[in-house]
Amino acid sequence: MGxxxxxxxxxxxxxSFLFGFAFSEKENKKADQNQKVDQCFTCHKEIDxxxxxxxENDIHxxxxxxCSSCHGGDPNSDDQDVAMSPSKGFVxxxxxxxxxxxxxxxxxxxxxxxxxxxxxxxxxxxxxYTSVHGKKLLAGDENVAExxxxxxxxxxxPAKDPRSSxxxxxxxxxxxxxxxxxxxxxxxxxxxxxxxEYSKSVHGIALLKNKDISAPACNxxxxxxxxxxxxxxxxxxxxxxxHVSNMEFFNATRMAKAFEEQDFHGCEQxxxxxxxxxxxxxxxxxxxxxxxxxxxxxxxxxxxxSKNIYSSLTKLKKEYDTANAKYLEVRQKGMNDVEIGFQLxxxxxxxxxxxTLIHTFDSVKVGAKVKEGIEFSNKASMLAQKEIDDYSxxxxxxxxxxxxxxxxxxxxxxxxxxKEKKAS
Amino acid sequence: MKLDRRKFLNMLLGFGxxxxxxxxxxxxxSFLIPPxxxxxxxxxxxxxxxxxxxxxxxxxxxxxxKPVILIKTEDNQYKALSASCTHxxxxxxYKNDTKQIWCACHNGIYDLNGRNISGPPPxxxxxxxxxxxxxxIVITKVG
Numbered sequence: 041m042g043x044x045x046x047x048x049x050x051x052x053x054x055x056s057f058l059f060g061f062a063f064s065e066k067e068n069k070k071a072d073q074n075q076k077v078d079q080c081f082t083c084h085k086e087i088d089x090x091x092x093x094x095x096e097n098d099i100h101x102x103x104x105x106x107c108s109s110c111h112g113g114d115p116n117s118d119d120q121d122v123a124m125s126p127s128k129g130f131v132x133x134x135x136x137x138x139x140x141x142x143x144x145x146x147x148x149x150x151x152x153x154x155x156x157x158x159x160x161x162x163x164x165x166x167x168x169y170t171s172v173h174g175k176k177l178l179a180g181d182e183n184v185a186e187x188x189x190x191x192x193x194x195x196x197x198p199a200k201d202p203r204s205s206x207x208x209x210x211x212x213x214x215x216x217x218x219x220x221x222x223x224x225x226x227x228x229x230x231x232x233x234x235x236x237e238y239s240k241s242v243h244g245i246a247l248l249k250n251k252d253i254s255a256p257a258c259n260x261x262x263x264x265x266x267x268x269x270x271x272x273x274x275x276x277x278x279x280x281x282x283h284v285s286n287m288e289f290f291n292a293t294r295m296a297k298a299f300e301e302q303d304f305h306g307c308e309q310x311x312x313x314x315x316x317x318x319x320x321x322x323x324x325x326x327x328x329x330x331x332x333x334x335x336x337x338x339x340x341x342x343x344x345x346s347k348n349i350y351s352s353l354t355k356l357k358k359e360y361d362t363a364n365a366k367y368l369e370v371r372q373k374g375m376n377d378v379e380i381g382f383q384l385x386x387x388x389x390x391x392x393x394x395x396t397l398i399h400t401f402d403s404v405k406v407g408a409k410v411k412e413g414i415e416f417s418n419k420a421s422m423l424a425q426k427e428i429d430d431y432s433x434x435x436x437x438x439x440x441x442x443x444x445x446x447x448x449x450x451x452x453x454x455x456x457x458x459k460e461k462k463a464s
Numbered sequence: 465m466k467l468d469r470r471k472f473l474n475m476l477l478g479f480g481x482x483x484x485x486x487x488x489x490x491x492x493x494s495f496l497i498p499p500x501x502x503x504x505x506x507x508x509x510x511x512x513x514x515x516x517x518x519x520x521x522x523x524x525x526x527x528x529x530k531p532v533i534l535i536k537t538e539d540n541q542y543k544a545l546s547a548s549c550t551h552x553x554x555x556x557x558y559k560n561d562t563k564q565i566w567c568a569c570h571n572g573i574y575d576l577n578g579r580n581i582s583g584p585p586p587x588x589x590x591x592x593x594x595x596x597x598x599x600x601i602v603i604t605k606v607g
């Protein structure tokens with residue numbers, strides 16, 4: 041290969057580079073022009089007249105949609121009269137009652153949504169009109185929530201974005217903007233302490249305090265776009281979406297039918313709703329905190345069943361606690377706790393299952409599981425005791441060995457002295 | 465019988481000497497014949513011979529302090545996942561009819577990749593690596 045080849049190569053590379061540079065410049069200019077053609081944003085920013093809640097991070101803005109995509113008008117014109125002319129489709133700020141349909145222009149159209157978010161549901165507006173909010177809005181009540189009440193109007197972010205008003209951790213506070221407003225809620229006769237109750241509940245603590253986004257927020261029970269208070273029949277189904285066994289056990293009992301006949305609220309009757317607390321064994325039985333005694337009185341069958349279940353559960357709990365205390369002692373002493381841990385895990389599992397079985401209201405079923413748990417607890421206790429005893433044996437052995445060495449050393453000292461004395 | 469000083473000294477010497485020798489040799493023998501205990505820190509465990517493990521079945525393996533569920537699928541693939549349910553630490557089971565992992569405590573369900581798909585479990589099950597070394601199943605912690 042001669043010099044000519046290298047000159048050719050050099051020229052080709054130079055031309056390619058210059059061409060590539062010129063092309064990218066052209067593309068950049070084109071992109072700039074695309075940005076610049078949104079005269080709505082340019083002018084409104086210049087005159088400092090952007091909406092109060094406007095955010096550069098809005099999902100629509102990130103998708104390169106212009107203000108005109110929602111509000112209509114001509115985004116290419118810098119002449120206000122032309123840009124905001126009704127003849128160009130300008131609709132301005134929509135009336136509150138029109139907002140769902142306004143958003144639905146795109147969000148209910150799969151052909152549009154497919155371009156941006158192929159997996160998004162396009163029935164939100166349809167669902168919304170089945171909700172209490174939607175029905176009331178249709179009936180002319182403009183105080184109820186529409187799309188922008190929850191999602192905001194100009195700082196809409198994806199629900200998975202922690203900054204979003206509808207991100208799991210933010211949902212309770214978003215709902216509370218209206219549901220915590222007493223002047224707004226008094227017209228609907230709805231209490232305004234739901235967030236306060238929820239925050240102290242087992243779900244609220246998990247979500248708001250422990251930041252566990254798998255814990256249920258308002259929308260997990262009430263729905264989101266189709267938000268409605270769960271009806272009597274659906275309460276156990278709503279709770280049962282997560283607490284499956286409890287629902288299955290309960291629905292198979294005679295109690296479920298009795299609840300239905302009496303218009304009782306399924307799970308809510310004993311556990312409450314927004315303020316649902318972590319259940320404890322005192323909820324069963326016949327003590328002060330018992331829920332059973334709300335309906336059952338001394339002498340009836342339910343009263344006795346409740347008493348028996350409570351007695352079984354507390355027995356297992358006591359055995360489990362004893363075994364667990366010994367397990368902790370074994371760990372603290374640095375002895376082998378592996379097998380004890382496995383036995384305790386089985387005992388704990390039996391305790392959890394016994395507690396779930398309460399929803400069968402069958403003391404025999406609970407009793408059988410409790411028996412299983414007690415056996416595991418006793419085995420764990422026995423193993424733990426063996427390790428504790430072993431620890432004592434080792435300590436005593438060490439003390440005896442030290443004493444034996446000490447005696448040997450002292451005796452040896454005197455023996456040497458004795459030998460020296462004898463020799464002299 | 466009068467115990468003189470020399471005899472007493474010899475006795476003490478004998479007692480101390482034998483005690484001292486026992487104190488040295490007892491731990492040596494204990495070390496040579498150790499008790500059946502599991503090592504607290506484990507990075508891999510052997511889970512038996514592959515040929516003896518039927519397809520579409522599972523077993524719980526003690527991986528140090530943690531229980532691990534080893535599953536052999538219908539198409540002879542191995543899956544090893546933490547057996548502690550991410551809800552309340554109950555031990556999960558393999559349902560050979562639905563081909564899912566199930567927690568009996570609150571009916572939590574995971575798929576065979578350990579993903580929580582139904583019920584209260586908040587997170588997937590931790591995955592372990594399974595290797596077959598000379599027809600023996602070896603489970604190893606990932607990472």
